[in-house]
Amino acid sequence: MADGDITLALPTMRVAYEQGALTEADLATTWHEQLQRWLDAARQAGVAEPNAMVLATANAEGMPSSRAVLAKGLDERGLVFFTNYTSAKSHDLMATRYASATFPWFAMHRQVSIRGTVEKVSAAETAEYWAKRPRGSQLGAWASPQSIVVNGRPALESALANVERRFADAETVPVPPHWGGWRIQPEVVEFWQGRQDRMHDRLRFQLTRDGWRVQRLGP
Template sequence: MADGEIALDLPTMRVAYEQGALSEYDLADTWHEQLQRWLDEATQAGLPEPNAMVLATAGADGFPSSRTVLAKGLDARGLVFFTNYTSAKSHDLMATRYASATFPWYGLHRQATVRGTVEKVRSAETAEYWAKRPRGSQLGAWASPQSIVVSGRAALESALANVERRFADAETVPVPPHWGGWRIQPELVEFWQGRRDRMHDRLRFKLSRDGWKVERLGP
């Protein structure tokens, strides 16, 4: 080990989870109301990017991938995020039509996981969200060859400069044809609250033929 480096003792690294509890009586009537409640509480607690979620997908070859994306829509229909439809994640979603997403609210010793089938959102819904994006983000969506190997940073900067010139006189930037939203339509939604001695609370909404039911899982 080089001088000045700190040896991490991974086996001894741990946090005592004592910030709260989660009972069946605490839950909202629906999964999306409960998820909205925890999103609101994470925002009020000042956590960074409380709508950030780790999206997990798998391709037709079975290989899994995960990355962080931002949730931009939540209602009874599902959970929405937006991306490039030519990206690796979109190729996975088109191949399997299934995804899982986890909100890791470390500061509150909580996480929520949503798993289910996916669908593309309607073009009108994409356009409504697109109009709320900063112009720079809009231009970046046109310029980025997402998930494609590029020769270097200069190639990206050049692509962005070309897009800036292309839309220099345009009051509004149109939605790229290769860009839009995905909606995860949940079949399972789990709410996890860390507890002392690793006896965590895990409650999930599970969709069945008779509708949604709540189950408690062992920690």
């Protein structure tokens, strides 16, 4: 197929959303219980990386950027992911203190979007998660100058080899001082269920002065 044919095909690419519905009566009492329900359903359905979410941030000048990260914590306080604190995303978060994230479960015709302020998780929470990471991932966190320009793949391999030698005799690898977790503290959480004829169900938990309020949005 020629490139022109691919471009012409885009307007005709369409999926019929007919896998379910979402009513107010379906919702859990809290946003985090509802999100946990859908995460569990995605995992049971065999969705690849069901905890993968697209994290969006903006820098101090308002320039947005997004990338996929893995959610590693969920409770009434918010949604947690871990990263290098010197990364581009962390610089954005330190500058604005806001983020949004979306779980795109395409196979289930569902998505969940979260928006709110952010905070660093405690050192104890970071250490607890760090201990559960494979040793290779721990070494990679020490070796990677995340978001920094590097002089080719060999430079990364060399950095990892140096870290492997550094901790060769260590039974446990310590948490790097530049690494840890961020928690998104939601102000808005929207649950989206695809429906036939694009009449989707959109139910939103909105944080107000009086607590959480559930609202239905037009599709």
